[in-house]
Amino acid sequence: MSGTQVLKGHCHCGAVQFDVVLLNGFNNIRRCSCSLCETRGAVVVSAVKEQLTVTAGQEALTLYQFNTRVAKHYFCKHCGIYTHHQRRSNPEKISINVACLAGVSPFDFPEVPVLNGREHPRDADTPSGKGKVLGHLRFIETKE
Template sequence: MTDNHADERPVYQAACHCGTVRFSLRLTDGLRTVRRCNCSYCRMRGAVAVSANLSDLTVTQGRDALTLYQFNTGEAKHYFCSRCGIYTFHQRRSSPDQYGINVACIEGMSPFDFDKVPVSEGRVHPKDRPGGASNVAGWILYQANPEAGGD
């Protein structure tokens, strides 16, 4: 039996800052998965992320330029461009069948497109918490200054 239902989700193009690493993706649930995390690593990285299934991300250029970083349990796999240093995506520890994608890498998107971004409580990872529940630790708010002008 064949599946006659085409995937209606949009395909996004993404790249690191220097353009060496390029990838395409479909989001699992649109922009509804937007989040930050307050674990020791994410606090320093500072990226806003959205989710894509592993099968919905394809590196189209620069796979050999990706650098892998793992820490603590070694389960999460964080990928960076080895040339410009930008975090592109990571295989999630809490959902190993998904990538967290750096919103800033997605063409036409910015972390500042979101007025309110939930911050996941990552200081105690959901996998290390009784019941494995995810908690919101707080929110990051952004309000543009109308007097600031452009870039």
């Protein structure tokens, strides 16, 4: 999957539809250990903010913010599914929920790195946590 390929995505109910070009394909697929990511359980990839176009359902997107309220976490108000968020570490970049991308499943990736999101790079007292891989989540297919 090349870096210029336009991928289509949608929430579970389909109210929210979007087109996106990923920043680095699926090379930086990840989960994150921050309190929100841990709770929602989403696997994400990166894009530059301008590379996301919401093609339908802009009015269905609801914003959730917490803690420093810098990051903007969007989800569909009908089905509750998280589609993407604008990052706190770099507001020019967004993270996209891999499970929302058409034809792509988080289970297509057998090993997903879990990044240290508890020690956020923007928190002055935690300068060392940026991008640190804490471990990997594995998907192991059961053959019966």
